Amino acid sequence: MSDTKKKWFSLNLNNTKKRTSSSCGCGKTEGGCGSHNTQNPIKKPKDGYQQVFDVKMDRRSAFKQLTASLAIGAGAVSTSCSMIAGEETKEKAQIDWEEQFKGNYKLMTDQEKNDTVNRLVRSYQLRTGKSINMSSKNAEEDVLFGYAFNISKCQGYMDCVTACVEENNQDRNSQMQYIRIHEMKDGQGFNFNEADDNYYHEVPAEGHFYMGTQCFHCDNPPCVEVCPVQATWREEDGLVVIDYDWCVGCRYCMAACPYDGRRFNWSTPEVPEEEVNKNQHYLGNRMRKKGVMEKCTFCVQRSRSGQNPACVEACPTGARIFGNLLDPDSTIRWVLENKKVFRLKEDLGTEPKFWYFMD
Amino acid sequence: MKTMKVFKSLIVDSLNTITHGTKKYHLWMAFLTFGMLVGMYCYSIQLEEGLSATGMTDSVSWGLYISNFTFLVGVAAAAVMLVMPTYVLKDIDFKQAVLIGEGLAVAALIMCLAFVIADMGGPSVLWHMLPGIGVFNFPNSMLTWDVIALNGYLIINITIPLYILFRHYQNKEAKPRVYLPGALISVFWAIGIHLVTAFLYQGLQAKPFWNNALLGPRFLASAFAAGPALIILVLAIIRSHTTFKIPDKTIKKIALVVTVAAQINLIMLISELFKEFYAPTHHSESAYYLFFGLHGKDALMPWIWTAIPLNILATILLTFHKLRNNLKVLYFACFILFIAIWIEKGFGLIIPGFIPGSYGKIAEYTPTGIEIGVTLGIWAMGAFIFTILARTAINIETGVLRYKR
Ligand code: SF4
Numbered sequence: 087m088s089d090t091k092k093k094w095f096s097l098n099l100n101n102t103k104k105r106t107s108s109s110c111g112c113g114k115t116e117g118g119c120g121s122h123n124t125q126n127p128i129k130k131p132k133d134g135y136q137q138v139f140d141v142k143m144d145r146r147s148a149f150k151q152l153t154a155s156l157a158i159g160a161g162a163v164s165t166s167c168s169m170i171a172g173e174e175t176k177e178k179a180q181i182d183w184e185e186q187f188k189g190n191y192k193l194m195t196d197q198e199k200n201d202t203v204n205r206l207v208r209s210y211q212l213r214t215g216k217s218i219n220m221s222s223k224n225a226e227e228d229v230l231f232g233y234a235f236n237i238s239k240c241q242g243y244m245d246c247v248t249a250c251v252e253e254n255n256q257d258r259n260s261q262m263q264y265i266r267i268h269e270m271k272d273g274q275g276f277n278f279n280e281a282d283d284n285y286y287h288e289v290p291a292e293g294h295f296y297m298g299t300q301c302f303h304c305d306n307p308p309c310v311e312v313c314p315v316q317a318t319w320r321e322e323d324g325l326v327v328i329d330y331d332w333c334v335g336c337r338y339c340m341a342a343c344p345y346d347g348r349r350f351n352w353s354t355p356e357v358p359e360e361e362v363n364k365n366q367h368y369l370g371n372r373m374r375k376k377g378v379m380e381k382c383t384f385c386v387q388r389s390r391s392g393q394n395p396a397c398v399e400a401c402p403t404g405a406r407i408f409g410n411l412l413d414p415d416s417t418i419r420w421v422l423e424n425k426k427v428f429r430l431k432e433d434l435g436t437e438p439k440f441w442y443f444m445d
Numbered sequence: 446m447k448t449m450k451v452f453k454s455l456i457v458d459s460l461n462t463i464t465h466g467t468k469k470y471h472l473w474m475a476f477l478t479f480g481m482l483v484g485m486y487c488y489s490i491q492l493e494e495g496l497s498a499t500g501m502t503d504s505v506s507w508g509l510y511i512s513n514f515t516f517l518v519g520v521a522a523a524a525v526m527l528v529m530p531t532y533v534l535k536d537i538d539f540k541q542a543v544l545i546g547e548g549l550a551v552a553a554l555i556m557c558l559a560f561v562i563a564d565m566g567g568p569s570v571l572w573h574m575l576p577g578i579g580v581f582n583f584p585n586s587m588l589t590w591d592v593i594a595l596n597g598y599l600i601i602n603i604t605i606p607l608y609i610l611f612r613h614y615q616n617k618e619a620k621p622r623v624y625l626p627g628a629l630i631s632v633f634w635a636i637g638i639h640l641v642t643a644f645l646y647q648g649l650q651a652k653p654f655w656n657n658a659l660l661g662p663r664f665l666a667s668a669f670a671a672g673p674a675l676i677i678l679v680l681a682i683i684r685s686h687t688t689f690k691i692p693d694k695t696i697k698k699i700a701l702v703v704t705v706a707a708q709i710n711l712i713m714l715i716s717e718l719f720k721e722f723y724a725p726t727h728h729s730e731s732a733y734y735l736f737f738g739l740h741g742k743d744a745l746m747p748w749i750w751t752a753i754p755l756n757i758l759a760t761i762l763l764t765f766h767k768l769r770n771n772l773k774v775l776y777f778a779c780f781i782l783f784i785a786i787w788i789e790k791g792f793g794l795i796i797p798g799f800i801p802g803s804y805g806k807i808a809e810y811t812p813t814g815i816e817i818g819v820t821l822g823i824w825a826m827g828a829f830i831f832t833i834l835a836r837t838a839i840n841i842e843t844g845v846l847r848y849k850r
């Protein structure tokens with residue numbers, strides 16, 4: 087029992103800088119709790135459970151062998167069977183095999199991450215003739231992303247929704263949207279039951295106010311706990327992400343999320359070729375397939391390269407604020423320290439990193 | 446090597462048995478095969494189009510498949526109510542029924558696994574779930590517990606009857622020393638699979654309708670009512686169609702099990718209703734939706750108002766000895782009880798969990814034809830498997846099928 091052990095989970099931002107001991111009393115797998123913070127001076131192994139049982143290495147090497155042997159087999163088969171087939175067809179088959187039998191991104195080494203990204207880029211090129219940019223950038227140290235939403239400012243324009251759909255290559259057919267804007271009546275408080283999240287009239291409507299929801303990147307995310315294959319996890323910088331290629335589509339995480347944060351690809355997602363955002367991240371807006379889960383990633387492709395998420399940038403009223411919670415000079419820290427902030431369903435102990443406030 | 450030879454002969458003989466039979470039998474099997482083919486066709490469409498071929502949406506993300514899965518886990522667990530008295534307490538009366546019960550458990554478990562697979566978005570990457578090769582999020586995810594529990598239970602329920610039948614096939618007595626430990630384990634295991642399946646839902650703080658401490662115990666009570674009720678019905682059919690002798694006493698003893706379980710289940714139901722409706726909170730909305738509908742949306746109302754009266758009627762019929770001891774009444778009571786619990790523990794439990802949604806949105810769910818087709822196909826498969834198992838078992842037990850040296 088370390089002194090960082092808390093009875094009730096809490097995201098204690100002010101403490102984090104001072105803490106030196108990195109032992110974590112939560113007993114959960116990686117990042118399930120806030121005590122695994124990134125700024126610890128001694129960099130500790132990140133994956134408690136797997137380290138303890140030494141599963142990580144075994145599994146990875148087993149995987150390498152399996153993948154390699156399958157790839158060789160596939161290569162041999164495709165070479166012997168299709169003497170006439172072009173180089174490209176063979177390469178494509180090879181890539182498809184390796185992709186089908188690759189491991190979980192969470193457990194990959196940087197080299198393996200790089201390899202899979204290269205394969206995906208190449209595969210896209212072979213299929214469409216267009217080249218994309220895909221990053222596998224890891225979380226940076228001393229970064230914990232957080233978000234604040236100014237209820238007084240939001241006017242319900244939904245520019246954020248549009249920007250999000252375009253930035254993140256969401257399925258146009260089913261009109262998938264990560265963000266929902268709830269229109270609420272003045273004088274009724276935060277009454278989500280009566281709110282309308284599907285309005286088509288001119289905004290701001292008289293006598294109404296607006297509140298946006300999306301995945302809140304909980305610091306104690308129930309969605310991560312329940313996933314049977316660890317296809318979704320909390321990264322070191324606090325982003326809760328999904329490996330779309332590892333997800334088996336059981337939708338348990340969707341049932342576990344108290345905030346309607348997740349979206350499922352019920353059919354093959356489609357984005358017109360000319361609208362595809364080619365600046366991608368493996369964990370973010372790369373193309374998805376049918377039968378997998380996805381959700382807001384705080385635009386990992388943007389946030390990890392120093393930009394604001396697309397919704398923050400698109401908002402004409404400045405109601406959305408994003409930043410590094412561990413940087414005492416960031417705007418988000420200023421908001422948290424100077425405004426009366428609150429979060430939704432705090433009694434559930436999920437510790438969302440998404441705060442609401444009013445001017 | 447001798448064992449192998451006997452085993453081979455057993456397989457040949459049982460193949461022979463299941464391919465020969467009366468006209469009625471062949472008609473029944475043809476009917477089931479047709480059902481399975483329809484199911485496979487529907488599933489192929491679902492594979493092609495994705496899960497959008499079903500009625501599920503982002504709001505109600507589990508539907509008919511998971512409902513049936515939940516219910517069938519209960520049916521599978523119920524085999525234990527027969528195993529315990531027979532093997533452990535040495536009650537001879539149940540001996541005839543227990544092989545049938547275990548066959549039922551095997552069929553139900555295979556159906557459970559089929560329903561889970563039908564519900565998956567990516568069946569082609571299911572190997573990600575295999576411990577060792579994939580990543581098994583144990584012990585954090587209750588779903589991994591369930592995978593272990595169900596497969597373990599399946600193995601237990603295949604091996605015990607197989608051993609017993611194998612011995613009887615060779616005209617030898619089955620040694621209790623060998624199967625008793627397995628039987629004992631299976632008793633605990635059965636309670637385990639049911640509790641674990643309940644915890645799957647109970648552990649979600651996001652869904653107040655499920656997040657309630659009574660869910661696990663209620664699962665058990667309803668399972669021990671519905672499962673043996675089904676066994677009684679099956680035994681009744683077997684009794685009238687084969688030479689397999691099942692004494693009235695056995696059926697009446699199982700009826701006692703059903704009765705007690707149904708009574709306990711009803712008490713828990715009352716407790717649950719009291720909590721939801723005496724002092725309704727924000728969290729009672731799902732129950733309100735289920736029983737009375739919300740904002741004019743009431744798709745589940747006809748179902749639940751069928752289930753509740755059936756449940757009460759069945760429990761009353763079973764409670765009076767006079768009525769219960771009349772076999773006709775008993776079969777009727779078992780039948781309506783089975784239907785009532787299928788509704789209640791199936792979509793009466795799963796669907797309201799999602800309604801209203803996280804932010805109070807009410808999006809209703811109606812299964813599509815494809816979904817219903819796949820579901821019926823899986824039920825047909827279950828019935829098919831059970832028929833094969835039961836037929837072989839019965840022929841061995843009645844001495845028709847014997848190893849010829
Ligand atoms: S909002 Fe939902 S999906 Fe996002 S981290 Fe929290 S529980 Fe997971």
Ligand code: SF4
Nearest residue numbers: 313333334336337339
């Ligand atoms: S849908 Fe995918 S991410 Fe969600 S719990 Fe299932 S496997 Fe994990």
